């Protein structure tokens with residue numbers, strides 16, 4: 345399968361490397377608007393400059409391709425993805441689906457109207473620690489999930505679009521964690537309430553810290569606390585998670601998964617405590633492919649044999665919907681009933 349990659353800057357490297365390592369997918373060409381990035385990447389990957397175009401419209405007229413990988417910043421996702429789908433080319437797009445809800449809905453509409461696949465790269469679902477947690481939750485050994493706590497603290501100085509956009513943490517980063525909530529819980533939120541703020545030392549224009557409470561249809565309540573301008577010990581990109589379950593607790597801490605099982609209750613009347621067994625480290629789940637490699641293979645299978653991927657835009661709009669419901673709650677100070 346031949347692909348055109350649009351955007352070959354920062355995250356573009358991960359996709360160039362994934363395609364170069366793949367035995368199923370190869371490059372037809374590239375699209376990039378920045379001369380400096382073209383110069384740098386053509387040299388780094390030994391790309392013939394005649395295969396790099398300044399617009400996707402130009403590229404599709406001049407070269408044959410079977411699909412497009414969209415690695416542009418969120419504000420360009422709609423134009424690039426819709427142009428590709430109008431040309432009949434399936435799209436594998438970086439998250440977030442789009443930078444605004446109306447752009448995201450336009451992408452879903454275009455995919456429905458043209459019947460062309462649009463899939464979002466929620467690569468966090470396909471990390472080993474995440475899959476390990478999912479195996480434990482799905483085994484049923486801990487019963488129902490009642491509550492989840494998620495903590496995410498980092499202090500990256502990215503420069504670029506993230507430091508200019510509104511709500512950079514929630515729109516550009518927490519989309520991964522919100523998507524993981526849907527993945528872990530097999531459920532969608534019914535309502536959200538949140539507060540965001542920008543600490544005095546923040547180097548972002550938009551709010552870089554937030555606290556959100558989400559109630560899911562299966563009854564689980566999630567408490568999410570995060571910051572992208574933390575100046576101390578960091579959590580992993582996957583965040584730290586604690587699942588309070590009927591028959592025990594699952595914890596993802598520093599990318600290690602631990603489980604505790606309820607063993608009964610001890611003590612005398614008036615002061616009784618739940619007893620659990622030793623906190624046990626869960627062996628990592630073995631994966632043949634991870635992250636970008638997993639998604640690229642899933643995309644290849646979808647394009648070549650019609651097998652539906654998990655993170656189509658039609659599904660992913662439900663994850664992005666959480667982002668914009670949360671933003672609405674920040675703006676109004678109200679609980680927001682889920683809309684998507």
Ligand SMILES: NC(=O)c1ccc[n+]([C@@H]2O[C@H](COP(=O)([O-])OP(=O)(O)OC[C@H]3O[C@@H](n4cnc5c(N)ncnc54)[C@H](O)[C@@H]3O)[C@@H](O)[C@H]2O)c1
Nearest residue numbers: 351353354355356375376377378381415416417418438439
């Ligand atoms: N999944 C992940 O873990 C992850 C990690 C980082 C970034 N991302 C996502 O990847 C996307 C890109 O982020 P980035 O960090 O690579 O940004 P970036 O700014 O480093 O790179 C984007 C590139 O796209 C180019 N570009 C912009 N508009 C274009 C257009 N219309 N046509 C062609 N090229 C265009 C820019 O010149 C730049 O080279 C974003 O949606 C971001 O959220 C995902």
